[in-house]
Amino acid sequence: MLEPIQTITIFQKQPGPVIFSPGQVIFEEGQLGDCMYGVVEGEVELRVNGRIVETIEAGNVFGTGVLIGIKNRTYTAIAKTECKLAYLDQARFLFAVQETPVFAIEVIRNYSERLTRLRQELLG
Numbered sequence: 001m002l003e004p005i006q007t008i009t010i011f012q013k014q015p016g017p018v019i020f021s022p023g024q025v026i027f028e029e030g031q032l033g034d035c036m037y038g039v040v041e042g043e044v045e046l047r048v049n050g051r052i053v054e055t056i057e058a059g060n061v062f063g064t065g066v067l068i069g070i071k072n073r074t075y076t077a078i079a080k081t082e083c084k085l086a087y088l089d090q091a092r093f094l095f096a097v098q099e100t101p102v103f104a105i106e107v108i109r110n111y112s113e114r115l116t117r118l119r120q121e122l123l124g
Contacts, residue, residue, distance in 0.1 A: 017086045020079035026063075029076045033066035035087040036107075042083030046114075047076040053118055055080060064111040067093045075118065 017040055020026055027033060029048065037044075038061045046054045046062065053075065056062055065074060067090055088096060097104040 017084045020083045020085060022079055022081055024079045026077040026079060026083075026085070027073050029073055031073045032071060033063060033073050035089045036061060036063040036067050036093065037077070037085045037087050040084040040086050042085075043080040044083055044085075045078045045080045046118075047078065048074070048118060050076075054114065061107060061110055062114070064107055068108075068111070 020042075026037065026044065039056060039058050041058055043058075044056050044062065045052050046056065062077060063073070066072075067088070
């Protein structure tokens with residue numbers, strides 16, 4: 001299985017990382033989405049109903065749901081620190097999955113673990 005740092009290298013091969021300033025909203029809960037993100041540098045807070053449910057760091061990915069069938073974002077992502085984020089749209093995601101099948105397993109594992117944590121947080 002790929003380690004998070006290895007997974008992010010697939011994102012780093014993509015053009016044009018995006019820089020977000022502390023406090024800047026990356027996307028909001030309920031929005032339609034068309035890409036997932038990998039944290040190259042910095043930290044990102046994930047919030048549900050305004051409450052911080054997780055802080056993710058460099059090497060991790062988020063926003064995966066919109067590429068695997070979830071239409072709307074299920075949480076809000078906000079840059080906690082200055083962040084450099086790489087991203088994959090649907091076409092690049094499918095290419096990465098074809099070229100590196102273990103990448104798909106790592107992304108699914110990450111998504112599943114996050115979903116479990118979010119459900120636990122919401123259900124108390």
